Amino acid sequence: MKEYLIGTGGWAYFQVPGINSLTAYSRVFNFVEVNSTFYQMPTLKEVEAWRRLVPPNFHFAVRANRAITHRGKLQPTEETLETFERMKQICNILKADVLHLQIPPSLKMNETSIPRIRNFLSSVSLGNTRLALEIRSAPASELPTELVKTMQDNNISHCVDLSKGELPVYASDMLYSRLFGKGYHNIYQPTDEELEEVDAKASNSKSDQVVMSFHFVRMYKDAARLKVYKETGKFPMITGSTGLSSLEEVLSEDASFPATKQDLVHSQGWKLFDQTETERIRTAELLQKLPEGTYNSVDEITGALRTEAR
Numbered sequence: 001m002k003e004y005l006i007g008t009g010g011w012a013y014f015q016v017p018g019i020n021s022l023t024a025y026s027r028v029f030n031f032v033e034v035n036s037t038f039y040q041m042p043t044l045k046e047v048e049a050w051r052r053l054v055p056p057n058f059h060f061a062v063r064a065n066r067a068i069t070h071r072g073k074l075q076p077t078e079e080t081l082e083t084f085e086r087m088k089q090i091c092n093i094l095k096a097d098v099l100h101l102q103i104p105p106s107l108k109m110n111e112t113s114i115p116r117i118r119n120f121l122s123s124v125s126l127g128n129t130r131l132a133l134e135i136r137s138a139p140a141s142e143l144p145t146e147l148v149k150t151m152q153d154n155n156i157s158h159c160v161d162l163s164k165g166e167l168p169v170y171a172s173d174m175l176y177s178r179l180f181g182k183g184y185h186n187i188y189q190p191t192d193e194e195l196e197e198v199d200a201k202a203s204n205s206k207s208d209q210v211v212m213s214f215h216f217v218r219m220y221k222d223a224a225r226l227k228v229y230k231e232t233g234k235f236p237m238i239t240g241s242t243g244l245s246s247l248e249e250v251l252s253e254d255a256s257f258p259a260t261k262q263d264l265v266h267s268q269g270w271k272l273f274d275q276t277e278t279e280r281i282r283t284a285e286l287l288q289k290l291p292e293g294t295y296n297s298v299d300e301i302t303g304a305l306r307t308e309a310r
Contacts, residue, residue, distance in 0.1 A: 002203070005031035005059050005097070005211045006227045008219040009178070012036075026054040029223065031061070033100065033178070033213040034090075038063040041086060047093045061098040061132070061176075061211065062091050070104050074116055076123035084124050091129050098176060098211065100159060102134045109138050114146050121154050132176040132211075134159035140169040162198045162212070163190055168205075175207035179214050186215045189272045192235045192280055195226050218271075237274045244302045246274040247286055251298045261290045264301070 007029040016024035025032065034050075036042070050060075065083050072080035091099050107113055133156050135143065140160065148169050151158060160166035163179040179198070181188030190198070202210045214223040221238065228236045239249040250273045255264065269284030287301075289308055295301050 002207065003209045004202070004230060005209065006214075006223055006230070007031035007033065007059075007212070008214045008223050009033045009035040009063075014220055020053055022050060022053045026058050028220075029227070030057070031059040031211065031213075033061045033063060034094070034096075035063050037087070037090065038066050038102070041065055041083075042090070044089060044093065047090050051094050059211075060091075060094040060096040061100055061213065062087060062094065062096045064099055064101045069101050069107075073107050074101075074103075074113075074120045076120050080120070081123060088127065088129050097130060097209075098132045098157070098174075099129050100132045100134065100176070100178075102159075103136060105136045107137055109135065109142075109144055109147055114144060114150065117147070118150050121150070126154070130155065130157065130174070132157040132159040132174075134178065140166060143169050162201050163188075163194065167201065171206040173207055174209045174211065175202060175205045176211045177202070177213070179212060179216065181216050183270055186219075187217050188270055189216060189218055189282075190222060191272065191282070192225075192229075195222075195229065195235070199226065199229065234278075235280070237277060238272055238280060239274050242274045242276050244286075244305060247283060247305075248298050248302050249273070250283060251301065255298060257296050258294050260294050261287065261292055264290070264295065 011022045011025035011032055014021050014025040064087050067083045068074065068080045068087070072083070074080065087099055090096070103109075131154065133151060135158075140158065152170060155172070157172050157174045157176045158168035158170065159176045159178060160168050161180055162177040163181050168175065180186045181190055198212075202212070212223070212226070216222045225235055225238075228234070239246040241249060250271050251268055255268055259267070265284050265287045269282060269287055271283045272280045273283055275281045286305055290301065290304055291308070295304070
């Protein structure tokens with residue numbers, strides 16, 4: 001049986017009144033990727049507190065600080081090596097499964113960078129720390145053979161985005177995926193069918209452990225949707241109603257007015273609503289049916305759509 005760890009890139013926005021965000025988050029999900037460590041190094045006391053706030057069987061992954069990957073570009077300098085040791089400390093305290101390193105698009109995989117990566121890996125002691133390498137400068141099909149061998153030799157998992165159809169360049173015991181979707185950056189909400197495709201790719205892999213870190217704008221809801229699907233075989237509703245009432249709920253969250261039809265399709269069209277209890281579609285499908293013009297409220301939008309449907 002595969003082990004599935006489903007969670008998101010952080011817990012700060014998981015707000016439940018009267019409960020610490022991480023504590024509340026850990027009651028819903030069994031895994032989190034600590035994304036903030038990429039930008040700022042926490043104190044070890046903060047890290048110890050995080051571990052105490054979650055159940056013993058809760059899993060962490062840690063995103064490596066940008067001093068290693070973006071500023072240091074994986075050169076074994078004093079700063080990168082010291083930062084890496086600090087990241088290892090954080091992983092050890094959290095009992096983290098993975099230390100994630102993101103290779104920036106500016107660092108091309110060629111005859112210069114590959115020896116640099118090998119030198120860096122030979123300059124550090126991984127110990128119990130497992131690395132997941134996300135390479136943004138080249139797709140899996142274009143990774144040099146030397147780099148792939150280096151990753152395999154160091155038991156490094158190739159981090160991919162299953163929601164974009166990516167697959168790791170080689171199979172390992174752990175499949176690590178950071179999910180951003182097919183929109184601009186992370187402004188996207190996957191359909192039930194797209195989440196089924198993600199799950200199929202994960203299920204068909206030869207990995208014993210599947211780790212999925214959601215980074216969509218609505219990452220908590222979307223990760224929970226996949227989690228419920230894995231547990232029940234069915235996707236939950238996104239709202240508490242269906243049809244135009246569901247669309248109204250979705251638009252009422254953050255739509256700003258006045259707005260033209262084009263404004264609404266651009267800013268709201270990527271979202272999903274419940275067409276029926278078992279069918280979710282993009283709001284763009286209905287918003288495209290609006291007559292051209294400027295709208296001043298959600299009621300005006302739904303009113304116009306009712307008129308168009310007659």
